[in-house]
Amino acid sequence: MDKSQILVGFLLALFMLIVRSEETPEQSADAKQEDADIYEFLEKTPKLWVYNTTAKGNNQDIVCTCDVQYNITTNETTFYRTKDGKTKEQRELFKAKFIRWNGDEDVFNAMEITNIKENSHFPRYEILEYANASTGCSVFSVLH
Secondary structure (H helix, E strand, O other), rough: OOOOHHHHHHHHHHHHHHHOOOOOOOOOOOOOOOOOHHHHHHHHHHEEEEEEEEOOOHHOOOOEEEEEEEEOOEEEEEEEEEOOOOOOOOOOOEEEEEEOOOOOOOOOOOOEEOOOOOOOOOOOOEEEEEEEEOOEEEEEEEEE
């Protein structure tokens, strides 16, 4: 692990502490996985920056993507994914069907995602593990 990775980890932890300390007591009742509504989160977040903690870029750079909502309904969403949030030539269009990951939740808490152009038979899954009360911060697990 090089110094830049340690610094990024430290800054991320510091940021989370600052955000957490500014929450009011009623906001501190964070949504558990079974309570976290993925539709509600995405509807309030039309542009979502994603920091991938396990992917490795060139020379082990930080891997970030930007998901921009194209259309959202209560059952699914379509969105563009880019590397920089701006470049239209390098964007890909994805479709995500909202699902209940364990099958018995009251709300959708996961997405089955496919690349529309590739129409993959092997979708990836993104599970909403945590969302704070204001849905300003969340943690997803990604399965390929």
